[in-house]
Structures are given as C-alpha cells and as structure tokens.
Amino acid sequence: MDWLAFSTENCSVQRTLDVVGEKWTLLIVRDAANGVRRFDDFRRHIGLSEAVLSDRLRKLTDAGILTTVPYREPGSRSRNEYRLTRKGWDLWPVLVALRQWGETHTPDPAGPILDMRHSACGCPVRAVVECTGEHGALTPRDVTVEPGPGARPLT
Amino acid sequence: MDWLAFSTENCSVQRTLDVVGEKWTLLIVRDAANGVRRFDDFRRHIGLSEAVLSDRLRKLTDAGILTTVPYREPGSRSRNEYRLTRKGWDLWPVLVALRQWGETHTPDPAGPILDMRHSACGCPVRAVVECTGEHGALTPRDVTVEPGPGARPLT
DNA sequence: CAGTATCCGGTGCGATACTG
DNA sequence: CAGTATCGCACCGGATACTG
Numbered sequence: 218m219d220w221l222a223f224s225t226e227n228c229s230v231q232r233t234l235d236v237v238g239e240k241w242t243l244l245i246v247r248d249a250a251n252g253v254r255r256f257d258d259f260r261r262h263i264g265l266s267e268a269v270l271s272d273r274l275r276k277l278t279d280a281g282i283l284t285t286v287p288y289r290e291p292g293s294r295s296r297n298e299y300r301l302t303r304k305g306w307d308l309w310p311v312l313v314a315l316r317q318w319g320e321t322h323t324p325d326p327a328g329p330i331l332d333m334r335h336s337a338c339g340c341p342v343r344a345v346v347e348c349t350g351e352h353g354a355l356t357p358r359d360v361t362v363e364p365g366p367g368a369r370p371l372t
Numbered sequence: 373m374d375w376l377a378f379s380t381e382n383c384s385v386q387r388t389l390d391v392v393g394e395k396w397t398l399l400i401v402r403d404a405a406n407g408v409r410r411f412d413d414f415r416r417h418i419g420l421s422e423a424v425l426s427d428r429l430r431k432l433t434d435a436g437i438l439t440t441v442p443y444r445e446p447g448s449r450s451r452n453e454y455r456l457t458r459k460g461w462d463l464w465p466v467l468v469a470l471r472q473w474g475e476t477h478t479p480d481p482a483g484p485i486l487d488m489r490h491s492a493c494g495c496p497v498r499a500v501v502e503c504t505g506e507h508g509a510l511t512p513r514d515v516t517v518e519p520g521p522g523a524r525p526l527t
Numbered sequence: 528c529a530g531t532a533t534c535c536g537g538t539g540c541g542a543t544a545c546t547g
Numbered sequence: 548c549a550g551t552a553t554c555g556c557a558c559c560g561g562a563t564a565c566t567g
Contacts, residue, residue: 220406228485229474230402247385251375256549266541309512310499314465319384328521330383336516340505344465350495357464361491366483411529421561
C-alpha cells in the first residue's frame with residue numbers, strides 16, 4: 218500500500234482530532250467521564266480560564282459530545298450541567314489508551330493516579346486493538362492496512 | 373470517588389497529551405505508522421510548514437517516540453529517516469481508537485479511508501477496553517475507578 | 528532533499544472586570 | 548455560581564529565503 222499516494226483530507230484520525238484535538242478538550246472529556254458536570258468544577262479542577270472553558274464547552278456541545286441539562290439550586294437561577302452523550306462516551310477508549318501510554322512510558326513513581334478495574338472481577342483494565350472475529354488482542358504486525366473505499370488519490 | 377478532590381498534575385492522560393497533544397503531532401505518528409519516513413514526505417503529505425515539522429520531529433525524537441536512522445542516497449550527503457520506536461508503536465491503540473471514533477461519528481459517505489483487517493483472518497479490527505482477566509470487552513459501566521497510589525489531594 | 532533562520536500576522540489564552 | 552466582554556501579549560505557524 219502506498220499511503221503517501223492518498224489524500225488525508227478525509228482521514229478519520231484527522232477528523233476526530235479536528236473535533237477533540239484542541240488543547241484542553243480531551244481533559245474536559247476526561248473530567249466529564251469522571252463525573253464532573255459544572256462549569257466552575259471544570260474550571261478549578263483543570264485550571265483553565267473561563268473564556269477558554271466556555272468556548273470548549275460550547276464546541277463540545279455543538280459537536281454532540283456533551284449535552285446541557287438545566288438544574289436549579291435553591292435561590293438561584295437555572296444553570297446548565299454538562300454531561301457526556303453516548304457519542305461522548307464513545308471517546309472512552311481514546312482516554313483509556315492515552316492513560317495507558319502515560320502509565321507505561323511516563324510513569325509517576327508514586328503510581329497511577331487512577332486505579333481502573335473491572336467491577337465484576339477486580340482485574341485491571343487495558344486498551345487493546347482486537348479482531349472482531351475474537352482472535353484476541355492484536356499488534357500492528359497482525360494487521361493489514363489497505364486503502365478503503367473512501368481513499369482519494371493525492372492530487 | 374471524588375475525582376474533584378484530586379490533583380490532575382500527574383494525570384497520565386494529561387502527561388501523554390503533554391507529549392503528543394500538540395497540533396500535528398499525532399498526525400505525524402499516524403503517517404509514521406503507515407510507513408512514512410522522510411522529511412519531505414511528511415511535509416507534503418500532511419501539509420505543514422518545514423519549521424513546524426522540524427520542531428515536531430525533534431520533540432518526538434527527544435521523547436523517544438521516533439528514532440533517526442541515517443541513510444544515504446547515491447550522490448547526496450547522509451540524511452535522517454524517522455522511524456517509530458517501540459514506545460512510538462505503543463501509541464497505536466490511541467490512533468486506532470481515534471480512527472474508530474471518526475469512522476463511527478463523522479463518517480465519510482464514501483467509506484473509510486483505510487481498511488484495517490486482521491491479516492490472519494481478514495476480520496475488521498477495533499479498539500476496545502478489556503479486562504486483563506479475559507472477560508472480553510468492557511464499557512464504562514463495567515469499570516470501577518478509584519484513586520490510585522499516585523493520587524494527590526487537591527491543595 | 529533535508530533542514531535552519533528570519534520575519535510577521537493571526538489567535539490562543541490568561542487576567543481582569545462585569546452581569547444575572 | 549455560571550458565564551460574557553474586553554484587553555494585551557505570547558506564541559504558533561505560514562511564507563520566504565538561505566544552506567549543505
């Protein structure tokens with residue numbers, strides 16, 4: 218396969234990064250996956266400015282990754298909570314894969330910040346690439362990559 | 373678990389993004405995983421400026437994700453090829469997970485740009501989170517997340 | 528071909544202030 | 548608390564030119 222001969226305009230890695238590749242964006246998704254829902258909680262926990270957070274929350278909502286759910290504290294006006302949609306939760310493998318790489322290659326001497334385990338059995342969890350035919354985890358060597366129907370020759 | 377109570381300074385997602393989270397970086401890794409090795413090939417295929425590419429290649433090399441391998445074309449001086457190290461190949465699950473999200477949620481009507489299959493059986497490939505105890509693919513609901521030994525309370 | 532050096536315009540982003 | 552508005556600077560990154 219000559220990957221160089223094909224345009225990457227419609228590469229799905231690229232398209233995904235167009236949506237979540239900006240600075241801060243995946244950290245917001247990470248926090249949302251860990252139960253953070255409110256503006257100020259995101260802001261203080263992640264440590265970014267209001268303007269940027271506001272921008273990212275809007276983009277993520279527009280992209281369908283977060284939904285706003287109104288709520289009202291007694292004595293205050295109605296506000297929005299931000300929750301992951303199904304589309305947002307589908308980024309979970311990306312987060313786990315990023316986490317795994319960090320744990321493996323830039324470990325903190327004190328150990329992982331989060332301990333992720335299969336609730337049912339208590340075993341640690343990992344991100345893998347697998348065969349849909351259930352032949353178990355795969356490595357790059359096990360995988361053949363060919364141009365798909367959407368591949369366009371480079372002009 | 374109160375995720376909000378913990379510092380994210382040493383979060384492994386964050387540490388990974390510190391290394392590969394800049395614009396262009398993962399696209400370079402993607403191209404490298406597809407066999408691209410030379411400066412000008414990266415430049416023309418991805419479509420970024422020489423200065424930025426030079427910067428990213430250096431950072432990726434410093435991070436141990438790429439290695440330079442000298443080569444010499446007849447009649448020219450020695451130059452460098454850039455190849456993924458083991459550490460670089462370990463980003464493969466991240467790439468596959470990003471690709472998968474793009475294929476699912478921002479599909480190109482023409483179909484995927486790359487067709488990835490298990491060489492041995494011809495089945496499509498997917499990124500999943502799984503239990504190391506071999507209970508198959510997991511969803512966020514199957515996973516318990518607790519602070520690990522490296523978790524630090526938020527000051 | 529494989530870069531490095533310089534310039535410079537756009538913008539990302541933090542700080543601050545303001546509003547309901 | 549949940550944002551919006553404004554300002555100012557740093558820096559990102561494209562264009563161009565130059566070098567081995």
